[in-house]
Amino acid sequence: MIPVRVFFATDIHGSEICWRKFLNAASFYKADLVILGGDVTGKVMVPITAHNGHWEVVFGGEKRRIENKEELEKIQTQIRNRGSYPAIVTPDELSWMSKEESAVDERFSAEMLSSLDRWLDMADGKLGGGQIPCILNGGNDDFFEIDPVIESSPCVTFAEGKLLDLGGFHLVSMGWTNPTPWDTFREAPEEELAPKIEAVARLVPDMERAIFNFHAPPYGTGLDEAPALDATLRPIHGGAVMKPVGSKAVRDAIVRYQPMLSVHGHIHESRGVKKMGRTLAINPGSVYGDGVLQGALLELNAKKGKVTKYLLVNG
Amino acid sequence: MAAEALGEERPALFLRKATGLVRGWSVRDSLIYACLATNFVTLGIYEFTFAGPAFPKGQLITAVIISGVWVSFLVIAYTGLIVTIPRAGGDYVWQTRILGSGLGFVMAATGWWFILWLWAPIYGNILSVQLFQPLWATLKWTWPTGGAAWFTTHNGIFVVSLITIGLAGILVSIGMAGYAKVQRWCFIGGLIGFAVIVGLLLFNSRASFISSFNFEAHKLFGMNNAYAATNHAAAKAGYTTSPLSFGPLGPTMLLVPAMMFFILWPNWGATLYGEIRGASDFRRVFAGMFTGLWITVALTVIFLLLMAKTFGWGFYQNLNSLDYNATPQFGIWPYPFLFAAWLVHNTAFQVILILVLSLWFFGWVGTLFLSSTRVIFAAAFDRVLPDRAAEVSEKRKVPLYSLLLMLLPAVGLSALYAYNTTFVTYTLDATLVIAVTYLFSAIAVVVLPWRKRELWEASPASKVKVLGVPIVPVSGLITIGLLVFNLVEWLKNDLYFVNKPSSLVYMGAMYALAIVLYVGARIIRSRQGIDLGLINKEIPVE
Numbered sequence: 001m002i003p004v005r006v007f008f009a010t011d012i013h014g015s016e017i018c019w020r021k022f023l024n025a026a027s028f029y030k031a032d033l034v035i036l037g038g039d040v041t042g043k044v045m046v047p048i049t050a051h052n053g054h055w056e057v058v059f060g061g062e063k064r065r066i067e068n069k070e071e072l073e074k075i076q077t078q079i080r081n082r083g084s085y086p087a088i089v090t091p092d093e094l095s096w097m098s099k100e101e102s103a104v105d106e107r108f109s110a111e112m113l114s115s116l117d118r119w120l121d122m123a124d125g126k127l128g129g130g131q132i133p134c135i136l137n138g139g140n141d142d143f144f145e146i147d148p149v150i151e152s153s154p155c156v157t158f159a160e161g162k163l164l165d166l167g168g169f170h171l172v173s174m175g176w177t178n179p180t181p182w183d184t185f186r187e188a189p190e191e192e193l194a195p196k197i198e199a200v201a202r203l204v205p206d207m208e209r210a211i212f213n214f215h216a217p218p219y220g221t222g223l224d225e226a227p228a229l230d231a232t233l234r235p236i237h238g239g240a241v242m243k244p245v246g247s248k249a250v251r252d253a254i255v256r257y258q259p260m261l262s263v264h265g266h267i268h269e270s271r272g273v274k275k276m277g278r279t280l281a282i283n284p285g286s287v288y289g290d291g292v293l294q295g296a297l298l299e300l301n302a303k304k305g306k307v308t309k310y311l312l313v314n315g
Numbered sequence: 316m317a318a319e320a321l322g323e324e325r326p327a328l329f330l331r332k333a334t335g336l337v338r339g340w341s342v343r344d345s346l347i348y349a350c351l352a353t354n355f356v357t358l359g360i361y362e363f364t365f366a367g368p369a370f371p372k373g374q375l376i377t378a379v380i381i382s383g384v385w386v387s388f389l390v391i392a393y394t395g396l397i398v399t400i401p402r403a404g405g406d407y408v409w410q411t412r413i414l415g416s417g418l419g420f421v422m423a424a425t426g427w428w429f430i431l432w433l434w435a436p437i438y439g440n441i442l443s444v445q446l447f448q449p450l451w452a453t454l455k456w457t458w459p460t461g462g463a464a465w466f467t468t469h470n471g472i473f474v475v476s477l478i479t480i481g482l483a484g485i486l487v488s489i490g491m492a493g494y495a496k497v498q499r500w501c502f503i504g505g506l507i508g509f510a511v512i513v514g515l516l517l518f519n520s521r522a523s524f525i526s527s528f529n530f531e532a533h534k535l536f537g538m539n540n541a542y543a544a545t546n547h548a549a550a551k552a553g554y555t556t557s558p559l560s561f562g563p564l565g566p567t568m569l570l571v572p573a574m575m576f577f578i579l580w581p582n583w584g585a586t587l588y589g590e591i592r593g594a595s596d597f598r599r600v601f602a603g604m605f606t607g608l609w610i611t612v613a614l615t616v617i618f619l620l621l622m623a624k625t626f627g628w629g630f631y632q633n634l635n636s637l638d639y640n641a642t643p644q645f646g647i648w649p650y651p652f653l654f655a656a657w658l659v660h661n662t663a664f665q666v667i668l669i670l671v672l673s674l675w676f677f678g679w680v681g682t683l684f685l686s687s688t689r690v691i692f693a694a695a696f697d698r699v700l701p702d703r704a705a706e707v708s709e710k711r712k713v714p715l716y717s718l719l720l721m722l723l724p725a726v727g728l729s730a731l732y733a734y735n736t737t738f739v740t741y742t743l744d745a746t747l748v749i750a751v752t753y754l755f756s757a758i759a760v761v762v763l764p765w766r767k768r769e770l771w772e773a774s775p776a777s778k779v780k781v782l783g784v785p786i787v788p789v790s791g792l793i794t795i796g797l798l799v800f801n802l803v804e805w806l807k808n809d810l811y812f813v814n815k816p817s818s819l820v821y822m823g824a825m826y827a828l829a830i831v832l833y834v835g836a837r838i839i840r841s842r843q844g845i846d847l848g849l850i851n852k853e854i855p856v857e
Binding site: 013017020021024025028029039043044045046047049058059060061062078081082084094095097098104105108140141180182183184220222228234236237241242243266268271272273275287290291292293297299309311312313314315 | 341
């Protein structure tokens, strides 16, 4: 039986350069399929104010005046590559958005969804209309409106809560995490996470060949070390103090079911690998803001039911 | 969905609620880190014992100020790297990303891992001379045989090195959470201790010091008229002190490579920063390191001026010269703070002051192996080292194998340091190897605008300009100048002791070991079907 080569990345947070790299990863690494583990959407929207004959934007801490459409296109690309959404607004719209939270929410949602639409169109072209399997999942930072958009894509498979058969391997996915200080979309207390995990784990016919694609890393494994924060969300002692922030429910599930492989994200700083019994658990981390796509290149052997090779890459 | 607006008049960006949107770490934390790293008490005063007598025509105060100005450019260069690629891992990440995987690994392994083995006995010796020796002398303890002087013996140095290694190992095992609080209190306590020293030296006259020095030296060491005897002994040994002034520049510049032993490290801890970067980030990162550096420079200058005023410049240098020539006046290291404490004839006061000042040591020693274990982890995740090197025990959360990779060689080098009489003179090797690592980061910052153009253009660092010229790459060039100057002096001038053949062999062996590890890993992994060349190969965008 031929080993299956998988490329797994996660937490690209709206970075268009990382998305483009993700789409090219299959051919670059000669992977048979690619998986994006959640937190697809960005966190920041950058308003570009349209005036008569020119535009203005503050980007990278610098106020810029844009004179023509070429420059406008260029700055929009730069903003997208950094994981932000450019939003062209009139001065009145900007004033209104600065006062009215719901106006920001509305515009943010619109920009996220149109960006995702564009991304999925790109995927269609890059992945040969679905010839290379591409699996996407939501993460705790992704609002629920993206689910049907991904679901409707002809070349991308939306994985949340499903059992997917990957040529002899069984992939189950969950984008929910344990609570964070930011009260994000897909987070729930540990006691609610456990049944969610149970629901997807029950679908797996053979744990020997199972892959858990859970956005939250297992608690206390070194894959979940984040800077400890004070009450004002400022890192304590210059970020030197790290603490485990992963999910105990995810950890318990891995220990109990012992899948062949468990892939995670969520904690960008905690790139690493951990052997948990027979399970190889991996968090490739994320540096999407630098335009670098961190990922894990994995070779899976269905006959042996094990990960025969792995490499963490900075593509 | 929550939104937050930033900016002055109108919002420059909107943030939605999402994980990881943390505020930048405080300038105060960064400042404390930088100040403890450029530790003027543990490292600075320790180095003056060597530097003053080795270059008697040089002027310490001028050298410290020149070093401070020059290292300020290193602070700018590193600030540029930090705000452009704000990742834990610092030099390793920047160099592998900008210059290439192999070079990055060799520089990180030598500068942040192997050379830290040598820092272990150096720290041990500092603990010995700044805590155990003065404490034993003050309390007149006679056990072990020889009392305070026992700590200057081979066994004494080795035992204290083992204590230091044990302490650093335990602190890595229990994590930074508790130690971080300890560090802050150590800094505050250390500053209070230094303030007491300043008060003592400021409000006592030279005559009062001479009288106290003679009194306590007689009481503790049975020596009569010790002040005059010290000056006499130095003169007899042929040592002539230059009076305190600001020049000449030539011999003073030769002190700069020695000052690097303590002043080259303001960038030690500042490698982590938030995800959302703005124009103010450069200023904040820079301010923490720069202020920490210049607090160190200021404390050093204050200390040296007070030495000149109350001890007498010639006397202070004479004390150091006797130790430099292996004939310390009281058989122990001439700890100036101990002698300042003698101005109060009260044993309890002296002991408390010695203990409080040792906080400068305890506030920093815990970080000795911290960065090394992180480099070992990073190399293991990159499959350059065996997977086991990154294992952390389930129950105790101890990174056992990476700690062993630090502890065992450190014990071996401590033995060499303690029992091989020449090895102790290679102290500046510990600075040289890290300076080489810095050199490549400085090169990385200079080529950054060309090698990673998009990243550079998006960075707040590219917007910091003077007369239209971006100051970060320019500061990188000036930093290269600083490091090359030091490297040339270290390697050509015998007085730094690093150019001895055995010293060069020792340092060369470390680079060879790093290269062998990397090349070996490439070959072994290739046989396993894993191409390590892929690790930092960029995926095409189009």
